[in-house]
Amino acid sequence: MNKDSHSHGQSSGQSELKVMKQCPSCAKEYEKAGIVVLEDGPDTQLLHLTCDACMNSVLVIIVTSQLGISSVGMLTDLNAEDVTRLRHRQPISQDDVLHFHDVIQNKQKDFIYYLGCKHV
Numbered sequence: 001m002n003k004d005s006h007s008h009g010q011s012s013g014q015s016e017l018k019v020m021k022q023c024p025s026c027a028k029e030y031e032k033a034g035i036v037v038l039e040d041g042p043d044t045q046l047l048h049l050t051c052d053a054c055m056n057s058v059l060v061i062i063v064t065s066q067l068g069i070s071s072v073g074m075l076t077d078l079n080a081e082d083v084t085r086l087r088h089r090q091p092i093s094q095d096d097v098l099h100f101h102d103v104i105q106n107k108q109k110d111f112i113y114y115l116g117c118k119h120v
């Protein structure tokens, strides 16, 4: 009897999206249709993910720096359009990201999960 082996193959060349492919609430994998890239800069990406199983939405910031790739996610009530409207055309800066980290560190209660920092 063979056991199903879940291989954790490291497929290189994948985008950082693979870091964030499961819903933190119900662990279902996100459908492509539920992923909206709000910003796709050279150093920062802002993604809005909606789980089609439990309908929870997560906002994810992915930052690439000399330190590696770090991604932070938090549950949000906003839909992708709301986020776009609220943000207007302000690009994400390193300051924003640092602030984001700061908020998370100081407000553990509101912090949902930290996706980790991957050193490259």
Ligand SMILES: [Zn+2]
Pocket: 023, 024, 025, 026, 027, 028, 051, 052, 053, 054, 055, 056
């Ligand atoms: Zn879910």
